[in-house]
């Protein structure tokens with residue numbers, strides 16, 4: 001649950017940062033673009049979000 005939540009939250013946060021930087025955030029290679037790419041791994045690595053959802057759905061009473 002923590003991994004799924006953190007992955008989704010950080011994507012929202014970094015997306016907001018990139019939006020604030022406007023075209024500079026999108027085009028130039030800088031700390032924002034670096035985080036934009038790197039934080040995607042949290043929702044893919046060690047089991048994608050969809051797989052985490054599968055695992056959670058099998059927990060009784062969840």
Ligand SMILES: Cc1cc2nc3c(=O)[nH]c(=O)nc-3n(C[C@H](O)[C@H](O)[C@H](O)COP(=O)(O)OP(=O)(O)OC[C@H]3O[C@@H](n4cnc5c(N)ncnc54)[C@H](O)[C@@H]3O)c2cc1C
Pocket residue numbers: 041044045046047048049050051054
């Ligand atoms: C930089 C990096 C470092 C890594 N380091 C390690 C490491 O140290 N040790 C290690 O063991 N592995 C490591 N991995 C592998 C990582 O754990 C896998 O990439 C991850 O588990 C996803 O598997 P996959 O890439 O085969 O994607 P796939 O399993 O092919 O999934 C691709 C996409 O298909 C969808 N999908 C997949 N399964 C389901 C499902 N059941 N239901 C619905 N949708 C689904 C999701 O959208 C998913 O993002 C690393 C990967 C990267 C990119």
